[in-house]
Amino acid sequence: xxxxxxxxxxxxxxxxxxxxxxxIRFAFKRLGVEAVLTDCENEIRQADKxxxxxxxxxxxxxxxxxxxGLAHVIPTLRQPVLGICLGMQLLCNSTExxxxxxxxxxxxxxxxxxxxLKTPQIGWNQISNLKTHLFQHISENxxxxxxxxxxxxxxxxxxxxxxxxxxxxxxLQKDNFYxxxxxxxxxxxxxxxxxKNFLAL
Amino acid sequence: MLTKRxxxxxDIKNGRTVKxxxxxxxxxxxxxxxxxxxxxxxxxxxxxxxxxxxxxxxxKTLTQLVLKVAEAINIPFTVGGGISxxxxxxxxxxxxxDKVCINSAAIRNPELIHEIxxxxxxxxxxxxxxxxxxxxxxNVFGVGGKTPTKLNLFNWxxxxxxxxxxxxxxxxxxxxxxxxxxxxEALAKLSCMLSIPxxxxxxxxxxxxxxxxxxxxxxxxxxxxxxxxHKQIEIRSLKTHLITKEIPVRPFDP
Numbered sequence: 101x102x103x104x105x106x107x108x109x110x111x112x113x114x115x116x117x118x119x120x121x122x123x124i125r126f127a128f129k130r131l132g133v134e135a136v137l138t139d140c141e142n143e144i145r146q147a148d149k150x151x152x153x154x155x156x157x158x159x160x161x162x163x164x165x166x167x168x169g170l171a172h173v174i175p176t177l178r179q180p181v182l183g184i185c186l187g188m189q190l191l192c193n194s195t196e197x198x199x200x201x202x203x204x205x206x207x208x209x210x211x212x213x214x215x216x217l218k219t220p221q222i223g224w225n226q227i228s229n230l231k232t233h234l235f236q237h238i239s240e241n242x243x244x245x246x247x248x249x250x251x252x253x254x255x256x257x258x259x260x261x262x263x264x265x266x267x268x269x270x271x272l273q274k275d276n277f278y279x280x281x282x283x284x285x286x287x288x289x290x291x292x293x294x295x296k297n298f299l300a301l
Numbered sequence: 302m303l304t305k306r307x308x309x310x311x312d313i314k315n316g317r318t319v320k321x322x323x324x325x326x327x328x329x330x331x332x333x334x335x336x337x338x339x340x341x342x343x344x345x346x347x348x349x350x351x352x353x354x355x356x357x358x359x360x361k362t363l364t365q366l367v368l369k370v371a372e373a374i375n376i377p378f379t380v381g382g383g384i385s386x387x388x389x390x391x392x393x394x395x396x397x398x399d400k401v402c403i404n405s406a407a408i409r410n411p412e413l414i415h416e417i418x419x420x421x422x423x424x425x426x427x428x429x430x431x432x433x434x435x436x437x438x439x440n441v442f443g444v445g446g447k448t449p450t451k452l453n454l455f456n457w458x459x460x461x462x463x464x465x466x467x468x469x470x471x472x473x474x475x476x477x478x479x480x481x482x483x484x485x486e487a488l489a490k491l492s493c494m495l496s497i498p499x500x501x502x503x504x505x506x507x508x509x510x511x512x513x514x515x516x517x518x519x520x521x522x523x524x525x526x527x528x529x530x531h532k533q534i535e536i537r538s539l540k541t542h543l544i545t546k547e548i549p550v551r552p553f554d555p
Contacts, residue, residue, distance in 0.1 A: 155424070286376060
């Protein structure tokens with residue numbers, strides 16, 4: 101187990117009351133890294149890596165981020181930030197869910213899957229057209245676990261694609277900001293590899 | 302492409318796995334964590350834990366168990382059994398469950414579905430429906446499939462969807478335990494009328510049954526217990542078979 105005070109490995113998970121954080125903490129623990137759960141601006145800014153999680157509904161999550169002031173902190177972070185699922189969606193310009201304005205890091209608007217598809221999409225899908233070091237040692241068409249009703253369309257910041265009725269963004273990246281629509285913490289060994297890659301960025 | 306899911310179900314009582322299990326390779330066949338790890342490492346796409354403890358003490362043990370399972374496995378898992386309030390759900394999710402499954406509580410208090418969905422999102426609530434076909438009608442049963450209700454399977458399934466359920470887990474009482482295949486006709490009807498995923502349960506006995514439940518039954522996922530626990534079917538070889546039949550599943554890939 102690496103020392104959490106070890107500056108090189110200081111990992112924080114942003115705590116804003118968004119759903120199941122345990123499984124993300126445990127996934128990093130399996131990699132030998134103890135993540136700190138915090139809503140403290142200083143602690144977040146001093147971390148080497150930041151996880152921006154999210155499960156639940158967009159507008160209420162955004163309200164919590166605004167109320168705590170984190171909505172201003174997150175887009176100004178300089179270290180690698182990984183948004184997971186709703187976390188990724190909130191980093192976009194906007195989302196149709198609850199007509200919510202996002203943090204505007206990724207220049208794309210999140211929309212709902214077409215009515216003729218079962219929503220939420222739940223289960224194992226594949227990721228393709230993989231770009232960036234986040235997907236090092238990950239094969240094209242690897243299986244990962246998805247749970248979502250809204251998606252980011254393909255855009256210039258897309259770094260992985262998936263397909264559910266239409267192709268869409270499974271991952272996004274801009275500068276130090278990374279986002280994944282899937283749940284690496286629930287995506288078996290390959291998901292663990294993606295988290296390991298994030299730690300190595 | 303989104304794949305069909307294979308989901309083993311473990312019955313838990315007072316923190317231990319119950320029902321005849323045949324896992325000679327495990328040190329402790331009654332240890333749910335070890336079994337969960339085994340399934341997670343051998344191709345299961347998700348796991349369901351069904352708590353059948355009747356006591357308060359047993360329920361507390363469940364919470365600790367959920368935490369240990371979450372620590373050990375890297376695939377999603379659902380916890381069901383005895384959940385009757387938003388607080389029950391919160392406790393399980395906080396301890397690392399990804400989804401909860403409710404059944405009788407939803408029948409008693411349908412508003413609970415909406416309350417859970419609103420608070421934690423639809424994706425974390427699975428509504429289980431036990432139903433029995435009598436003549437042409439499918440009637441819903443509560444309390445472990447024992448107590449008849451006035452609800453019709455298809456109307457109730459539509460209602461739970463409208464109230465915010467993220468998935469429906471349908472068990473056919475007629476087929477459960479027969480090992481003679483799933484209730485494919487009813488499943489196909491459910492799957493076509495609902496806009497949320499349908500998990501099929503009850504009747505798995507052989508590999509062909511899984512092929513049928515995905516093709517004829519149009520199910521999004523198939524759940525089984527004893528055929529996996531007794532190693533009558535190994536998930537990895539089941540998946541290999543389904544792939545040869547061009548059914549999309551996540552291949553076993555260590």
